[in-house]
Amino acid sequence: MAGIREKQIATLRQMLNLNQPISKSTVNEPTWKILIYDRFGQDIISPLISVQELRDLGVTLHVQLHSDRDPIPDVPAVYFCMPSEENLGRIGQDLQNGLYDTYHLNFISPISRQRLEDLAAAALHANCVTSVHKVFDQYLNFISLEDDMFILKHQNSDAISYYSINKGEMKDTDMDAIMDNIVDSLFCVFATLGAVPIIRSPRGNAAEMVAEKLDKKLRENLRDTRNSLFIMEAGQASHYSFQRPLLIVLDRNVDMATPLHHTWTYQALAHDVLDLSLNRVVVEENAGRSPSGGTKVKTRACNLDATDKFWIGHKGSPFPTVVEAIQVELEEYKSSEEEVKKLKASMVINI
Numbered sequence: 001m002a003g004i005r006e007k008q009i010a011t012l013r014q015m016l017n018l019n020q021p022i023s024k025s026t027v028n029e030p031t032w033k034i035l036i037y038d039r040f041g042q043d044i045i046s047p048l049i050s051v052q053e054l055r056d057l058g059v060t061l062h063v064q065l066h067s068d069r070d071p072i073p074d075v076p077a078v079y080f081c082m083p084s085e086e087n088l089g090r091i092g093q094d095l096q097n098g099l100y101d102t103y104h105l106n107f108i109s110p111i112s113r114q115r116l117e118d119l120a121a122a123a124l125h126a127n128c129v130t131s132v133h134k135v136f137d138q139y140l141n142f143i144s145l146e147d148d149m150f151i152l153k154h155q156n157s158d159a160i161s162y163y164s165i166n167k168g169e170m171k172d173t174d175m176d177a178i179m180d181n182i183v184d185s186l187f188c189v190f191a192t193l194g195a196v197p198i199i200r201s202p203r204g205n206a207a208e209m210v211a212e213k214l215d216k217k218l219r220e221n222l223r224d225t226r227n228s229l230f231i232m233e234a235g236q237a238s239h240y241s242f243q244r245p246l247l248i249v250l251d252r253n254v255d256m257a258t259p260l261h262h263t264w265t266y267q268a269l270a271h272d273v274l275d276l277s278l279n280r281v282v283v284e285e286n287a288g289r290s291p292s293g294g295t296k297v298k299t300r301a302c303n304l305d306a307t308d309k310f311w312i313g314h315k316g317s318p319f320p321t322v323v324e325a326i327q328v329e330l331e332e333y334k335s336s337e338e339e340v341k342k343l344k345a346s347m348v349i350n351i
Contacts, residue, residue, distance in 0.1 A: 005144035007192050009048050012140070015106050016049075016057045016078060019136055030058030034072060034100065038065045038081035040108055043154045044143055045080070047279045047305065065090055069099060076102040080138070083111035092122035095131070103132045109184050110137040139191040139229065141184055145279055147306075152185040160185075162252050165206055179206070183213040186247070187221075191229045196222065197247035205251040214247075266322045267315040270304065279305045 013022055018031060035054065037045065042064070054062060063069055065081055077100035081087045091105065111119070116135070123129045144150045153160045160181055164170070190197055196218055201211035221228050275282045281304055284297050304311045310329065314322045 003147040004150055004189060004193060005147050008140060008144045011138065011192060012045060012049060013057060015080065015138060016059060018076065018104055019134055032058050032060050032075060034075055034077045035059045035062040036065050036077055036079050038087055040082045040154055041080040043278060044140055047143065047145055071097065071099045073098065074101050076100065076104060078104045078106065080106045080108065082109060083107040083115055088115055088119055091119065095123050095126040095128050098128065105132065105135045106138050108138060109141045109188065139188040141188040150189065152182060179209050179213055182210050183217055186214050187217050194230060195243060195245055196230050197245045199247045199249065201249040202254065205253065207249040207251040211249045264319050265316055266319060269319055279303060
């Protein structure tokens with residue numbers, strides 16, 4: 001069965017193809033479009049699809065929803081954002097200003113009935129109902145960092161964190177909101193996988209609350225057979241019908257040693273010591289002396305993902321082993337460089 005990262009990428013690629021299945025002809029002649037996302041959408045897409053891959057999918061421009069944007073009336077626009085009141089207000093402004101030719105609205109989490117009606121009213125008020133071609137609930141409210149790892153917390157967001165759940169001034173309404181956010185994200189994970197999990201959790205803590213809410217949400221979706229996300233359409237192969245993953249929900253309070261334990265692996269040290277976020281690390285390099293006499297520092301961004309073979313091969317290795325592997329790689333590089341120099345010298349002599 002395909003992993004969560006692979007399935008999320010496939011869903012995003014189909015969304016960028018205006019929610020049409022991708023074929024060979026689609027790859028050869030993509031429909032040119034603009035991608036508009038909020039911060040949540042950017043955090044979801046950036047670890048999965050590179051800028052070059054966006055170009056290959058026909059995305060000529062990708063911009064923030066709340067940035068200043070000029071009208072481009074002859075191009076379809078793909079929106080990928082949370083169905084928040086603020087975002088819907090900005091989409092309503094775009095409709096009113098007629099920024100784009102057609103609008104393909106994709107919401108990271110399901111949009112409520114009331115907000116969908118508000119969006120329809122905004123389109124009617126702007127006299128551009130026919131320009132809104134599609135509205136989709138994508139169920140993608142999670143961030144896949146690896147094939148077997150995903151996170152629920154977005155950048156610069158403390159809404160879902162250990163501190164938020166355990167702080168002293170936490171109100172019941174705030175706790176319910178956090179639990180609902182966690183449940184919504186976990187539901188999106190299993191909707192993307194197309195599998196109904198077997199849920200287990202200890203009693204008497206936040207983990208039990210999450211498990212109960214998620215179980216209720218899954219049962220409500222399965223009860224509506226016409227709109228269930230876990231029932232295959234007629235004629236499709238059901239490769240997951242008899243496979244149910246086990247979801248174990250644990251409270252961090254039951255294991256205080258794990259947050260305090262510092263593993264001496266390449267990945268753990270890179271996360272703790274460097275500015276590593278969403279599989280991207282920014283390092284500073286000395287670029288010489290500035291005219292004023294100070295040290296010039298420039299930054300360089302590195303993507304630590306599946307395309308980096310050294311990272312994939314050594315991210316779980318102890319750091320001394322990684323140092324030895326770096327030395328081996330460096331010696332091989334120097335050897336290859338010497339061979340290239342000798343080849344160039346021999347070519348000059350022959351000429």
